[in-house]
Amino acid sequence: MASSQLILILAVFVATSSLVFASDPSPLQDFCVADPNCTVKVNGVVCKDPKVVTVDDFFFSGLDKAGNTSNAVGSKVTAANVVQIPGLNTLGISLARIDYAPWGINPPHTHPRASEILTVLEGTLLVGFVSSNPENRLFTKVLYKGDAFVFPVGLIHFQQNIGYGPVVALAALSSQNPGVITIANAVFGSNPDIPANILAKAFQVDEATITKIQSKF
Template sequence: MKAKILSCTILWATFFFLASASDPSLLQDFCIAVNDLNVTEFINGKFCKDSKLATGDDFFFTGLNVPRNTSNAFGSTATIVSVDIFPALNTLGISFARIDFAPNGLNPPHMHPRASEVFIVLEGTLYGGFVTSNPDNRLIAKILHPGDVFVFPAGLIHFQLNVGNTNAVVYAAFGSQNPGRTDIPKALFGSTPPMFTGVLTKAFQVDTNIINDLQAPYRMDNSFEVYKNIINDLQAPFKMDNYD
């Protein structure tokens, strides 16, 4: 009997944990976020507009048809429309984005800690994929064409590279009103303040000069072309059983 009670307790705790690990469940029709301290309803860290005053304009967003500027080091621009930009998304558990790619443009390895992503190609040809978690760290990737859809699971590192000769455009949808984004290169090599070099040299099994080169683009307005000369050195320890 005690074992049965314990099993039920663990089961309910698991359900509670899973429910708490995503956006809160919707307990009303909607909560349009407003910056008004006089209102009394407060959900997901946002004050709610009086639902009786809601209009169609509150649920309307425009501008995703406008191409973004991709003149940057990576040749891509991701425009995420989260609750902070579109207040009607509050409590709905969704958000979306437009990603623009120049030829050879890269949406660098990154992850969304709070949401899975559905990726829909509108224009261009992209190589996209993600890496599974430990212990296998398996790369799952595919060439994507207009009309193709790919899914990136929550919390996994993923990327997209424009492998065509023209610009590429993608729409993406997320299973959270605020999916978040962590760019892996910037997080490791461009943190503020900079991460202790000893941590990075030990983690990547390379010398200090390579780490300094990787951090350099974030200390000045430089191109990520600098990585091409050292990426083989970073990959080498994982291609040979020569590290502790």
């Protein structure tokens, strides 16, 4: 009985420990500024020598500037993550500015390492996310200036400007490097291509349709 209880306690400890560490690493010092010149590969970025850290390692300028939305989807993401701000390393946060042309979209995508909270700074934005199988439930809402909306980690989500003027939104994410997987790009623009017969069966269309879509990516 005692050994069974011990195994149960250990199992609970392992499970809770996995939850605790299933996020960006926590800092064990005041800061761990990313050293982009280091060739050592770790789960994150190696710390720069604190003696050579400067105030600019914690600074980024440019989120006041509109992104160029002259593209196929009509949106532009300006990221402010550990690549742009080395001082974010180990802090588990990042930002992004998203600009949308009239009726532009931020296509369905996921962030594999972060939840997101998005705030509309200007305009009207339709947002939504889909829960996982088997429900695949769509949660969608129209946001106005000053509104905020949360996208849970890993779930497919999207935004669309449903007004006649530009929209600006600011997204905060719970990772220094949240990553992004744009669904259409990943499925139809992989390198090399996913075999057309597989996608044809998955999407229940003919192979010619799949090949035509792949040619656009």
